[in-house]
Amino acid sequence: MSSGKILPRRQAVPVLYTRGTHYEVGFDMGRTFGSMIKNFLILSKPLNETYLPLYHSPKGRQIYNETLGSVKDSFPQYIRELEGVADGAEVEFHKLFLLHLDEILPQALKHQPRSKNQPTGCSTIIVNQKNCRLLGHTEDALTETLNHYYFVVAHIISDKPQGKYNVKEEHFMSLCYAGHLPGYTMSQNHHGLVFSINTISAELLRSGKTPRHFITRALLATSNVDDAFRVLKDAGVGAADACSINFTFLADPRQMCYNVEMAPSPERKNESHLNIKEVPLGEHNYHVNQFDRIRQDQANDLMIDSSISRMQTFGSYKPPMSEQDVRHMLGDVSGGVYCVWRENKSCDEVVKTIAVGIFDLSARTISLYSDNPSETEPHCRLPLLFKYCHVFVFRVLHFIQCSIFLIFKFTSDLHFGNLKEFKEN
Numbered sequence: 493m494s495s496g497k498i499l500p501r502r503q504a505v506p507v508l509y510t511r512g513t514h515y516e517v518g519f520d521m522g523r524t525f526g527s528m529i530k531n532f533l534i535l536s537k538p539l540n541e542t543y544l545p546l547y548h549s550p551k552g553r554q555i556y557n558e559t560l561g562s563v564k565d566s567f568p569q570y571i572r573e574l575e576g577v578a579d580g581a582e583v584e585f586h587k588l589f590l591l592h593l594d595e596i597l598p599q600a601l602k603h604q605p606r607s608k609n610q611p612t613g614c615s616t617i618i619v620n621q622k623n624c625r626l627l628g629h630t631e632d633a634l635t636e637t638l639n640h641y642y643f644v645v646a647h648i649i650s651d652k653p654q655g656k657y658n659v660k661e662e663h664f665m666s667l668c669y670a671g672h673l674p675g676y677t678m679s680q681n682h683h684g685l686v687f688s689i690n691t692i693s694a695e696l697l698r699s700g701k702t703p704r705h706f707i708t709r710a711l712l713a714t715s716n717v718d719d720a721f722r723v724l725k726d727a728g729v730g731a732a733d734a735c736s737i738n739f740t741f742l743a744d745p746r747q748m749c750y751n752v753e754m755a756p757s758p759e760r761k762n763e764s765h766l767n768i769k770e771v772p773l774g775e776h777n778y779h780v781n782q783f784d785r786i787r788q789d790q791a792n793d794l795m796i797d798s799s800i801s802r803m804q805t806f807g808s809y810k811p812p813m814s815e816q817d818v819r820h821m822l823g824d825v826s827g828g829v830y831c832v833w834r835e836n837k838s839c840d841e842v843v844k845t846i847a848v849g850i851f852d853l854s855a856r857t858i859s860l861y862s863d864n865p866s867e868t869e870p871h872c873r874l875p876l877l878f879k880y881c882h883v884f885v886f887r888v889l890h891f892i893q894c895s896i897f898l899i900f901k902f903t904s905d906l907h908f909g910n911l912k913e914f915k916e917n
Contacts, residue, residue, distance in 0.1 A: 574592070678858075684876075
């Protein structure tokens, strides 16, 4: 039975390996973490106090159906995946979809005041040096999310192309909030894509567009930089809400990293509004939970105040040059109420840092922490998926096989020649 209680921080990072169709992978997530998902649905204040009451109103149901229909048109496979999560966990689908709508529903209804129960965290540090390439990320969320997350490594193969981008195979790893699709936190795929997300609370939200959770879920299937920009642009529909995406591709010969701010189009164009910043080799970058370059109004004053505080904290450090530097910065507690690492050792805190991930782009690993990274060692260090490694291994094995054959042939010929010479003598 679900307890409906917030537990103190657990020293655990659950990891699930799964493969199958989109529905089967979703079902495995739901079945494996069903108790956690049910508990989270009980605890979620935004869901129970805001989203569900609005959903049960005629206008709210209309906006819900309008947005669900739009996502089904673009990404029916991800709706099936979410249906699998709901069936596996034995919970109602509409509750999970409402979590993915986030503040779209209340904003579309001009529901005032907007929920004060919104996260005010998530910080990303990119270090792109010749001898040190890292992407470090704190995952901050409402306190009820603490201990309600898991890491999923999934391999999905479809018998026919899926969705607006005709995807047949996906192989990725991603940290997921309970009951949520992969892709909206810190993630990586077998094409060498590595990325993290910073939530931005834009004042302008659009119903009937693509929620950011589904755009970043689609990002998990991309294979190169142009492909990633295409998904983020979401031509024909566009983003319903805002976030920041920090990403790179391991196979990129330029070794370029990017920060992309994504927002709904202010001109009501059927595509996302994007601002792209390159982070070339030799540079670093920080991003938190506010627009740095897009000029749009932002909601959630607490998120803005927290973002300003965390950026000031990062600015007090010398540019990071090592993993140890990143660990110290992401574990910093010097910023008072709005420090980088959020944990006051009690369950009454509105927002906590629930996990930290540090991608080592050179070693091709991710180190996962469920506690302060400046004070603890990672709970696990997982190898990154990388499709091209299989090709490399195959070529190495083929080379070894050919070498063994040539050596064997040479020694056989030599042996045969010596034997022939011996018989003639």
